[in-house]
Amino acid sequence: MSEAPEKKIVRPYGDTTGDGMVQLSFTLPLPHGKRAEGAALQLARKMGLDPAMVVHAKAMGPDFTFFIVYGRVNHLVDVSQVQVVEREYPLLSPKEINQLIRERLGRKLVVVGACIGTDAHTVGIDAILNIKGFAGEKGLEYYREMRVVNLGAQVPVPELVARAQQERADAVLVSQVVTQRDAHLHNTREMAAAFREAYPQRPLLVVGGPRFDETMAGELGVDRIFTKGTTPREVASYLVYALFGDATLERSA
Incomplete structure (x- = not known):
């Protein structure tokens, strides 16, 4: 009987090991400005980033804004539960x-x-x-x-x-x-x-x-x-x- 894989818990790495910092990007259908940045921060917090900060905002035409936000998440990843398809065949010449x-x-x-x-x-x-x-x-x-x-x-x-x-x-x-x-x-x-x-x-x-x-x-x-x-x-x-x-x-x- 094969043994269950040992748990290995990891957190995202930003500035220091295990600090939980992540960066993500998205676009909102709002004109570039303070209200749009506030909306981006609200979305980031609802996604679990706390604290969150807008590190980049750029107008995409008159009605859209592209954002990059940076912040900390508390989520952990159990590597033993990750499912992938491993290559089961040899690479031949x-x-x-x-x-x-x-x-x-x-x-x-x-x-x-x-x-x-x-x-x-x-x-x-x-x-x-x-x-x-x-x-x-x-x-x-x-x-x-x-x-x-x-x-x-x-x-x-x-x-x-x-x-x-x-x-x-x-x-x-x-x-x-x-x-x-x-x-x-x-x-x-x-x-x-x-x-x-x-x-x-x-x-x-x-x-x-x-x-x-x-x-x-x-x-x-x-x-x-x-x-x-x-x-x-x-x-x-x-x-x-x-x-x-x-x-x-x-x-x-």
Whole structure:
């Protein structure tokens, strides 16, 4: 039986260790002035900052003001209760990934990528797929044993499903940057439902974007969620791990 993680209580650090000082920013729909600053302080106090001070205020046009406030909070953080998704697979080199695909699949691994719905922001999907890559790593187009089909932006879900079937995709990668009114969540659920309906055994479904919660993969109906800062090698290593399982662990041993 595994032991419960030991509690570790921490407080925010501002000027000295454990002083509880935090800084936050927000905008109020009020013209810049003393009344607006008073409203900002009232909000900060209601959020638990005590004492609170306005350290920066700037007019954003005639009717809005941007604030930065600084103050102390009494809240504590129990690190043992923090839930995150740890990487359970090894990071492999492009050479190891290509070799695994050759040995285990006997053909090129097919990856279809897109931004779905009305999302026109292709920076994320291009960083993972395009050969130029991201953070000093080449994108999946660089991998000799992968065939990458990048559909670009604003791809309707039915079109993505049809193209994945046409290309016989092993994995589908979707980027979602537009998040107003939880559009990224609605689009992901719609996509997952469409693939379940269209496939007896669907391809891997991987989504990514800065506002996703990595712990929601099961709830959204996908296999994996990646958030900001993810590199192409992380995605490539995950794909071979998800497809070939223990073979990747043996290769990294």
